[in-house]
Amino acid sequence: MDKRRINGPEISVKPIEKKSTQPKNNKDDGIRKNNRSVDNIRPIFIKPNVIKKANGSAYYEAENIKIICGVYGPRSSKRSMVSDEGTIYCEFKFAPFSCNKRCGYIRNAQEREYSLIIQQAFLPAIRLNLYPKSSIDIYVTVLENDGTTACLAAAITCISIALTDAGIQMYDLVAAASATCIKGNICLDPDASEENDTNSKFMLSYMPSLKQVTHVLCTGKMEAEQSIEAIGICIDACNSIKTVMDHCLINSH
Amino acid sequence: MSATTVTPGKKLGSIQEYEVGPGTYMRNNYIYSSTVGDIYIIKDVNKKLPCISVVKDKEQSAIPEVDSIVTGKIIRVNPKMATLAIMVVGNKPCKDDFQGIIRVQDVRSTEKDKVQIYRSFRPGDIVRARVISLGDRHSYYLTTAENELGVIFAQSISGETMIPISWQQMICPKTKVMEYRKCAKPN
Incomplete structure (x- = not known):
């Protein structure tokens, strides 16, 4: 027996294999493979206060996307930076088992980039002037990935709930929505198979009450008119996500 | 309401x-x-x-601000300053300790030149202090130059809780040994 490693139990069972879901297409528009219309987002479930040790936490689920997030702070900043305002630190990680291809324990370039995007998306929303010399640390783990851009958008929505749960003062909640372009149509909340078919990704984070955009991410092939259209569609989606978030926060209060 | x-x-x-x-x-x-x-x-x-x-029902953890009263434990002393781990701000406990320092000139308001840190604080003492500035990148600057501020709890070498007998001295009830501290006025 190898004592240097964590050994599995002696008795093991065969893991349940994931059945490949047959693409259904009952919708008459015929643009999307799955059973959704272009402006339809997956139903969202959010639960705050799931990690006892964290100041604030939230769990997010939308069909196959599963994300857990913990917020620690405001706590004394360990980094050697003098600032009159608080700082945000974020660690975004895909769990090794979350994607189709196993990803490593060490954060890769994409995860680092997403961490920065999350920091940028929350900078205008948190009242950092109230937290001098402190840092707010956000740790996000994607437990199941079904569309990378959709995961990033879901993470931002999830963090909003966790920050509010931690009692951190914010100007507004931040909601985020993702989109892609399929055959010239803007489709909201793309899943993994749709993401593989196209090479355009769009993500927008938005403060619904203040009507302000905090971050826009647009990569791949997309016409200027399409991206403008996508902004409008994503803002509408964020407004509907906001009602889910409000509902969740008021119920759990 | x-x-x-x-x-x-x-x-x-x-x-x-x-x-x-x-x-x-x-x-x-x-x-x-x-x-x-x-x-x-x-x-x-x-x-x-x-x-x-x-x-909100769930209180968030407190962070020190200028002019707030903090309570903490002395973690180390040197001739220039005493380092404090801030555990309570006002009445609210901090989830994570913040670091604060009491410089030798901030220990008391009179006879500042005669202050000696090791005759004012010892590691392990519980001290009440006021935040004077957000300080440098590591620590908050604190002061105990008020009657109500200073050591509120200290143990002698034998491990007994000492009783303050003057502004500068505490006595061990078991061994009757006197030790020097910057005592806070009991309230």
Whole structure:
């Protein structure tokens, strides 16, 4: 027996294999493979206060996307930076088992980039002037990935709930929505198979009450008119996500 | 007083109606909520407008501010300063310790040149202090130059809780050994 490693139990069972879901297409528009219309987002479930040790936490689920997030702070900043305002630190990680291809324990370039995007998306929303010399640390783990851009958008929505749960003062909640372009149509909340078919990704984070955009991410092939259209569609989606978030926060209060 | 639950970003009213209280902020002449919680409207006789605040059940951990009273434990001393781990701000406990330092000139207000750190604080003492500035990148600067501030709990070498007998001395009830401390006025 190898004592240097964590050994599995002696008795093991065969893991349940994931059945490949047959693409259904009952919708008459015929643009999307799955059973959704272009402006339809997956139903969202959010639960705050799931990690006892964290100041604030939230769990997010939308069909196959599963994300857990913990917020620690405001706590004394360990980094050697003098600032009159608080700082945000974020660690975004895909769990090794979350994607189709196993990803490593060490954060890769994409995860680092997403961490920065999350920091940028929350900078205008948190009242950092109230937290001098402190840092707010956000740790996000994607437990199941079904569309990378959709995961990033879901993470931002999830963090909003966790920050509010931690009692951190914010100007507004931040909601985020993702989109892609399929055959010239803007489709909201793309899943993994749709993401593989196209090479355009769009993500927008938005403060619904203040009507302000905090971050826009647009990569791949997309016409200027399409991206403008996508902004409008994503803002509408964020407004509907906001009602889910409000509902969740008021119920759990 | 009402008990309506609001979420961050919810418009609560205009600044002509209310004063900005905790958990709210002002933007373009309107007051918005900045946290999730119940609305409380408190009328103050001295002020014209009632104060609106949003209160959350779950307290967030406190952070030290300038002029707040903090309580903490001395973790190390050297001839220039004593280092304190801040554990309580006001009455609220901190989830994570903040580091503060009491410099030799901030120990007491009189005879500052005669202050010796090791005759004022020892590691392990519980000290009440006031924040004078946010300090450098590592620590807050604290002062104990007030009667009410200083050592509030200390143990002697034999491990007994010592009793203050003067502003500068504490006595061990078991061995009757006197040790020097910057004692706080008991309240």
